Amino acid sequence: MSLVGLDSICQPKWCSGLGLKRLRDQNISFLLKLGFNIVSNKDVLWVHVLRSKYHLKKDLPDYIARNRSSFLWRSLSKVWLLLHENLFWSFRDGNKIQCWRDNWIPIVGPLFQHISNNVIQDSDCLLNEMITKDGSWNLDLFQNPKDEKWKSVWKLPGPQRDWLRANLQNNNMVHEEGSSWACLFGLLIWRLWKNRNLFIFQGQFWSSMETVQVSLSWVNQLFSALSANFKGNFKPPVEKESFEDPIFLNIDGALQLGSGNAATGGVVRDANGDWIFGYNRRLEKCSIFNAKLWGILEGLKLIQRRGHDEVIIQSDSFKVVKVVLESTSTETNSALIRRMQSILFQEKRWLLRYISRDQNQVANCLAKQALIGTNNLQVFDAPHLMTSTLMELDKNKNIFFFRILLCN
Numbered sequence: 001m002s003l004v005g006l007d008s009i010c011q012p013k014w015c016s017g018l019g020l021k022r023l024r025d026q027n028i029s030f031l032l033k034l035g036f037n038i039v040s041n042k043d044v045l046w047v048h049v050l051r052s053k054y055h056l057k058k059d060l061p062d063y064i065a066r067n068r069s070s071f072l073w074r075s076l077s078k079v080w081l082l083l084h085e086n087l088f089w090s091f092r093d094g095n096k097i098q099c100w101r102d103n104w105i106p107i108v109g110p111l112f113q114h115i116s117n118n119v120i121q122d123s124d125c126l127l128n129e130m131i132t133k134d135g136s137w138n139l140d141l142f143q144n145p146k147d148e149k150w151k152s153v154w155k156l157p158g159p160q161r162d163w164l165r166a167n168l169q170n171n172n173m174v175h176e177e178g179s180s181w182a183c184l185f186g187l188l189i190w191r192l193w194k195n196r197n198l199f200i201f202q203g204q205f206w207s208s209m210e211t212v213q214v215s216l217s218w219v220n221q222l223f224s225a226l227s228a229n230f231k232g233n234f235k236p237p238v239e240k241e242s243f244e245d246p247i248f249l250n251i252d253g254a255l256q257l258g259s260g261n262a263a264t265g266g267v268v269r270d271a272n273g274d275w276i277f278g279y280n281r282r283l284e285k286c287s288i289f290n291a292k293l294w295g296i297l298e299g300l301k302l303i304q305r306r307g308h309d310e311v312i313i314q315s316d317s318f319k320v321v322k323v324v325l326e327s328t329s330t331e332t333n334s335a336l337i338r339r340m341q342s343i344l345f346q347e348k349r350w351l352l353r354y355i356s357r358d359q360n361q362v363a364n365c366l367a368k369q370a371l372i373g374t375n376n377l378q379v380f381d382a383p384h385l386m387t388s389t390l391m392e393l394d395k396n397k398n399i400f401f402f403r404i405l406l407c408n
Helices: 023-040 045-053 071-085 149-154 160-168 181-202 208-227 288-305 318-327 335-344 361-372 385-397
Strands: 247-255 261-269 275-285 310-315 349-354 378-380
Touching (some): 247 288, 288 318, 288 335, 288 361, 361 385
Parallel strands (some): 247 310, 310 349
Antiparallel strands (some): 247 261, 261 275
8 A cells, every 4th residue: 555645635536535624724713613702602601711711801802822821722822813803893882892903894904004093092992982872973082182282382471473473583593403493483383283174174183293293304304405415426406307207106114013023015106196006015123214215125126127217206204315315425334225226326217205294194004004914025006995095185185296306
């Protein structure tokens, strides 16, 4: 009698096999069945005993691994992620479903993965708290920001016109960046007015720290551009000229606070703002700065393979824009930036520019999705539902129709 491999035995009978099922698949199926009972049949005695022993307070916990546990529980913890990803809440009155964290919308997944953390004031709020008795959304939850720093603004003494005039005429410089306080103050006032309108009409909320950081980045970029002295092979613009057939590369990075893992993502669009392709990749542990550099590099490699030679790179990180542009006139020790330079040298025209965070939502969404993905680079030839919605918002902002300077 000759030996036969397990793969041959597990083939269907019509393929000359014995039709046996693989033990690994059977074990996973049985464990998933046990896991489902632990989630859905809490009143059963054995389920009640296990949930009490391992302190499972949530109906559907994110993880169940414990330092000291039985062999069965360790086996369950290995397949728990698979079970968690394929379970959806069937809500009734919504008194057990966490609105932002739980997976209660098919395909979309947990809502916190698709929106800015600044919008979420109470990450543990239940779904029934978001709806009033008449079935409409409870908008009162978003009408009163709780940031205590705003109180100091409204308590400032003195006539407002004198206060505004004094600050707008103040020519002192801000720290060592060489930026004007008058310019920064004007931007802050405009940003506060714009944020108030965004909050009232679109429900978007910016923290005070984010408002200051974005305004300071804009001012630094302005004064850096006015005083920049480029040297070397990457020449500054010498005449105004439109790009003939540009494409737009938006990149962003994301960082998972618990594990320290980072991810990058980007989207490439034409001059009308229409989708060409998107991509993302999980990067293991690295800084958010390097994640954004990886995003530029991966995007440039994909663009080069597809034959595009005019690219406008857009990032919401002033530090990334500044470091890459300064590296064009000096030697750099960063292997990532050197690889970018080798690709940019081959482009006919290119431009790297800073944009605000609210103009980079599509790339941010793709980067966050990669945090739960694999390390392999994923390319998307068509947008999914969430990115389609964000793309339409970008088109309404009209960020793709403008004349630019020739950069090469």
